[in-house]
Amino acid sequence: MxxxxxxxxxxxxxxxxxxxxxxxxxxxxxxxxxxxxxxxxxxxxxxxxxxxxxxxxxxxxxxxxxxxxxxxxxxxxxxxxxxxxxxxxxxxxxxxxxxxxxxxxxxxxxxxxxxxxxxxxxxxxxxxNPTILTEKKGVMGLTDYLDELKEKGYQDISRVPILYDDIAFFTVKSKYENNPKKETENLRANYLWFQTVTGKEYYLKTSLRKLQEQLPEQFERINESYIVNLDPHVLEGRINGSRLAVAGMALSIKETYKDAVRNKIEALYLG
Structure with missing residues (x-):
């Protein structure tokens, strides 16, 4: 002691x-x-x-x-x-x-x-009275919308464990909206989707606000649509202080979130 x-x-x-x-x-x-x-x-x-x-x-x-x-x-x-x-x-x-x-x-x-x-x-x-609880290591990503998963076979995988370190961002934006090579796919209500650092995509049935309360500190919300991983193996850099380069995309930091993003980056990195 x-x-x-x-x-x-x-x-x-x-x-x-x-x-x-x-x-x-x-x-x-x-x-x-x-x-x-x-x-x-x-x-x-x-x-x-x-x-x-x-x-x-x-x-x-x-x-x-x-x-x-x-x-x-x-x-x-x-x-x-x-x-x-x-x-x-x-x-x-x-x-x-x-x-x-x-x-x-x-x-x-x-x-x-x-x-x-x-x-x-x-x-x-x-x-x-030692605690037996442990920190969550990641999320169970849905491979499709829940009603679609009900139609799949008994042995088909419906949820996949994804470590936090392997996630690049969470978003409620329409899928592929920022990717000219793919057709934009509207997201269903009350869902969000996320992308791993290797480009794989999964769904969660929750809101960004509720999700933010449960995520570890390397994640930060940067606008109404995105929560990004600020860990150095994901964050590629800042662009003129108003955007972040993440997973090959330039994502805007909204004014409302600028102070929180700046404080988090200053806490994580020198310079």
Whole structure:
């Protein structure tokens, strides 16, 4: 328990330093300064923390409450809110994310001993009740529309497991709309389709909005029609800051999504 790794997601560098120094003295290892959700998700992927200390107010568009939901529902990593927001509304929003504890930053300084004890309590609870849940590795792609699949033979494959790393993009655009070599095929309502890095195509019966909530962090929505994989083996590059080159296509980034796309790319890549 003494060698547990702690991630502090905190936008105030001074408070991060105080917490980090205190935890190091308690023989914990501590991740580097992490002030935003995007950077936190990258750090989690790299270092696999045992516990996350999480502020509500963070840099960027997403808050600690957004990250708390991801930690609880997708990553199954215990976390403790450490925040200056003592209002009832924030507290009850926090409760909905299944946190381990909600600690308010008191003035003139945070009670470090309270934080340390909360971490030990969380680690003890985790040791006694280890989670058996694992992260999803990918999606089960439909080989055709569901009503069409019902007409196929008993031994015909209807769903195919596809790893996230092998997916280039998800879209609700008509198929082949951007491919002059093929005839455009209208997409049925309540479906989307996706393409793998090798060019294979599959369907999902869901919306982009619902899908985005379940995808790992290398995926980002860039407009109303596309979610793309920003991993370096898929993303070919940026075009004048307003388009992305993905799977041989130039896809436009809509103004509404530009900040989120820029923040994600900055969190994933230097330069």
């Amino acid at each position: 003494q060698h547990a790794h702690i991630l502090i997601v905190e936008d105030e560098a001074v408070l991060y330093d105080r917490l980090a120094q205190a935890l190091l003295k308690e023989h914990f290892s501590v991740a580097d300064y992490t002030p935003s959700v995007a950077q936190a998700l990258i750090e989690i992927e790299k270092t696999k923390p045992d516990v996350v200390l999480l502020d509500v107010h963070l840099r960027g568009e997403r808050s600690g409450l957004d990250l708390g939901k991801i930690l609880s529902e997708k990553m199954h990593i215990p976390f403790i809110y450490v925040t200056k927001y003592a209002d009832t509304a924030t507290f009850f929003k926090g409760l909905q994310t299944n946190h381990e504890q909600f600690i308010v930053k008191t003035k003139p300084k945070l009670n470090i001993e309270e934080v340390v004890r909360a971490i030990h309590t969380t680690l003890s609870r985790k040791q006694k």
